[in-house]
Amino acid sequence: MSARFQAGERVRIDTRAEPRHHRVPSFVKGHAGIVERVCGANPLPEQVAYADPDGETRTVYRVRLNQRDLWPDYGGAANDTLEIEIFEHWLKEA
Amino acid sequence: MSDNPERIGPHDLGGQRLGEAIDHAHGHDFAHWERQVDAIIYLLGEKGHMTDSAQLRVNIEELGPEAYSAYSYYERWAASAVAHCLKRGLVTEDEIAAKVAEIKARNAGGEPA
Numbered sequence: 353m354s355a356r357f358q359a360g361e362r363v364r365i366d367t368r369a370e371p372r373h374h375r376v377p378s379f380v381k382g383h384a385g386i387v388e389r390v391c392g393a394n395p396l397p398e399q400v401a402y403a404d405p406d407g408e409t410r411t412v413y414r415v416r417l418n419q420r421d422l423w424p425d426y427g428g429a430a431n432d433t434l435e436i437e438i439f440e441h442w443l444k445e446a
Numbered sequence: 447m448s449d450n451p452e453r454i455g456p457h458d459l460g461g462q463r464l465g466e467a468i469d470h471a472h473g474h475d476f477a478h479w480e481r482q483v484d485a486i487i488y489l490l491g492e493k494g495h496m497t498d499s500a501q502l503r504v505n506i507e508e509l510g511p512e513a514y515s516a517y518s519y520y521e522r523w524a525a526s527a528v529a530h531c532l533k534r535g536l537v538t539e540d541e542i543a544a545k546v547a548e549i550k551a552r553n554a555g556g557e558p559a
Contacts, residue, residue, distance in 0.1 A: 367451050373504040379460035381451040401500035423461065 355390045355411045356440055362386055363415060364446035365438055373401035376442050380434075384446040385417040388435055396439070411440045455507040456514035480520040486527050495534055505529040 357363055364384040365376060375397045393409035419432040426432070476484075490496035505526035509517065517525060531537045 369452075370454070373500055373507060374454070376454075377460045378451045378453050378458050395498060397498075397500045400498035401504040404497045 355413075357387050357390070357413060357443060359387050359389050362446045363413070363443040365415065366442050366444060370398070372398045374398055374442075376438060377436075379422060380415075380417060380436055380438075383417050383421055385415045385421075388414040388416040391437055394439070396441075412437050413440065413443065415443070456509070456511040457503075457507050476520075483520045483524045483527065487523055490527065490530065495536060496530060501530060502526050 362384060363386075365380050365382065367382045370376075391412040391414055394412045395405045395409055399406060399408060414435050415438050417434045417436065419428055419434055420426045420430060422434060487496070487502060496502065502523070503526075506514070506522045508529075509522065509525060513525070514522070528537075528542065532539065532542075
């Protein structure tokens with residue numbers, strides 16, 4: 353499966369509403385970061401939460417976010433980061 | 447800072463203030479029933495009845511905020527296992543009610559109905 357984004361690319365995590373099960377906590381939605389690595393293809397949580405896997409997969413990326421961007425009152429170092437795995441359909445170019 | 451999107455469920459706790467500090471000093475001491483719940487979840491997986499961990503998670507997320515807060519970790523797993531088995535038709539509501547009644551009677555020292 354071809355990856356839409358490459359390591360080092362800047363991406364933004366989508367804020368769209370999704371009533372189904374998904375793996376994007378609200379505290380990262382809307383934030384931009386860097387693709388730390390391409391993790392490979394995985395079954396869609398929005399599908400496999402409700403039925404047996406149907407074979408459809410999407411590429412997952414480890415996205416590196418800056419802690420100071422995430423938390424307005426963050427007291428740690430300016431270069432502290434948080435990494436989280438996000439499916440491709442939740443990412444867009446930033 | 448972007449807008450704060452709505453929390454996606456009671457499990458979406460990142461950034462929420464905790465009422466109390468996390469106790470890191472004491473390890474987990476699992477009760478027997480907690481190990482049984484753990485075993486049930488893994489057996490559902492091994493037997494092909496639960497084909498992704500998302501199926502465990504989604505039922506926990508759908509507990510609702512009150513039950514989610516009230517239940518312990520393995521109580522949530524137990525509730526999810528019941529919901530999953532009902533969804534898949536592995537057991538019926540009547541079978542669960544009958545078994546609960548039987549266990550309650552046993553624990554009360556009486557004979558099962």
